[in-house]
Amino acid sequence: MKIDGQPFRTIWLKEDDSTIVQIIDQRQLPHEFVIKELTTVDEVARAIREMWVRGAPLIGATAAFGMYIACLEAKNNPNPDTYIHTAAKKLLSTRPTAVNLRWAIDKQLEVITSQKNIYQKIEFAQQNALQLVEEDVECCREIGLFGLSIIETISSNLNGATVNILTHCNAGWLACIDWGTATSPIYQAFDKGIDLHVWVDETRPRNQGSRITAWELGKHGIPHTVITDNAGGLLMQQKKVDLCLVGTDRTTRTGDVANKIGTYLKALAAFDNEIPFYVALPSSTIDWTIENGQDIPIEIRSEEEVTHIRGLLNGNIEKVLIAPKNSKALNLAFDVTPGRLITGLITERGICEASEKGLISLFPESAKT
Ligand code: MRU
Secondary structure, eight states: OEETTEEOOSEEEETTEEEEEEEEOGGGTTTOOOEEEEOSHHHHHHHHHTTSSOSHHHHHHHHHHHHHHHHHHHTTSSOHHHHHHHHHHHHHTSOSSOTHHHHHHHHHHHHHHTOSSHHHHHHHHHHHHHHHHHHHHHHHHHHHHHHHHHHHHHHHHTTTOOEEEEEOSOOSGGGSSSSOSTHHHHHHHHHTTOOEEEEEEOOTTTTIIIIIIHHHHHHTTOOEEEEOTTSHHHHHHTTOOSEEEEOOSEEETTSOEEEETTHHHHHHHHHHTTOOEEEEOOGGGEETTOOOGGGSOOOBOOTHHHHEEEEEETTEEEEEEOSOTTOOOOOBOEEEEOGGGOSEEEETTEEEOSSHHHHHHHOGGGSOO
């Protein structure tokens, strides 16, 4: 997508030195646009853990590049294979919920272990990381085209009046490589001239909605309004939401989805108000090994993210305390929305019911034998 007319992706290899990975440091958005360089596995692990990069598909892509860097580092190690496997474990331990992390590391290990010498491992790990990135871009583009049909239908039912879409967290291009998952249909519909407006949940505690989604929608000229996380229910009762569109970090084979904390409450409110609630995802987000959403590991992050808030103060990004100094806080980063509350899953292969039957109809290769 473009930032002030210049095309950008969220992760890439440096033009004049392909041993360096470059990323947009999302901690600084929307106030500062900072590009960071990652040159070691430790830096990659830190970037994922501390959320310089975030969002399920981007976490996976960053780990894939991390495995490439692991191969570069292994060149100077007496036991390259052990070194690479240790690096894989280190990267895997960074964030527990988004399954794309495991998916990307496994894909890289498959390619790396099948190569005999370290030079081939390096070459194939780089190629594979670049290919995973291209595939994610294509998946997101296709998700956008399928999701566009939903927005077109709602627009035509409204006789061309503004389609109001509510989204939670950031499932935009900054959570992926390009296009985004939940935002891809929005970009495609807007570019086609459909009149739309997006309600952006601020998404406490890290404010991915007000900081990142609002910023990227604004850069594309899409009308949007930031709301508090608790406002969605009232807006739905007031018939000011026509569609909810969110992403997911892990989808079970039965169609339950783990997404940013607060998603479940939006799904409940949408269900009660008979508002369509769709979840957009590339198939790399499906965990075919899990049946029940309650078995998805939920990340617990630091108390400080809840007790403090970061923002721009006198030209500097500052962190301020907003809770009593000694109060304890619990920072559950994700929740699980059961498939029964979801109108449909939008994937790169089409739209399906949020159930095992629905997913298998699009991905028959994953049926149990
Ligand atoms: O903690 P984050 O910011 O990594 O959480 C991101 C989300 O919850 C997104 O909605 C999800 O990854 C889908 S991204 C296309």
